[in-house]
Amino acid sequence: MWTLAYHRWQAWDFARNCTDTPLVWMAVSDLDFALIGYVLECLSDSELRTMLAALTTELTTVQDRWYSDRVAFESAWYSALSRWQIFKYAAGVRAGQYEWEAPRKVLMPFDPSADRYCAMSLGTSLPYGRAVR
Numbered sequence: 001m002w003t004l005a006y007h008r009w010q011a012w013d014f015a016r017n018c019t020d021t022p023l024v025w026m027a028v029s030d031l032d033f034a035l036i037g038y039v040l041e042c043l044s045d046s047e048l049r050t051m052l053a054a055l056t057t058e059l060t061t062v063q064d065r066w067y068s069d070r071v072a073f074e075s076a077w078y079s080a081l082s083r084w085q086i087f088k089y090a091a092g093v094r095a096g097q098y099e100w101e102a103p104r105k106v107l108m109p110f111d112p113s114a115d116r117y118c119a120m121s122l123g124t125s126l127p128y129g130r131a132v133r
Helices: 002-015 032-042 045-059 069-095 116-119
Strands: none
Touching: 032 045, 032 069, 045 069
């Protein structure tokens, strides 16, 4: 069941294939709870580390590509951040840092208060480290 939820989430891809509306905020899904289950029940520690490494690479290379405009760039950023966020959160659940529930925090791959360049160039208007719902 967890694996099926993961495959459904991958196919959904934040509905980017069926709409031309860009992502302008962190995307959440009702499947997030099941994605945590997928990480906890189906992935080994090494598989999770590999997945997080790939998602981190995707996230950090957003700035290395060309985009038609700022909206396209931010949509790519929020898409990559949304994918990374749920698996980073699930890793925290596995480590006992968070509860197994839909994420109520926005996690970032950097500290916006310490990394001024990233904070200025990437969408950081999110409530970093605070509740989002």
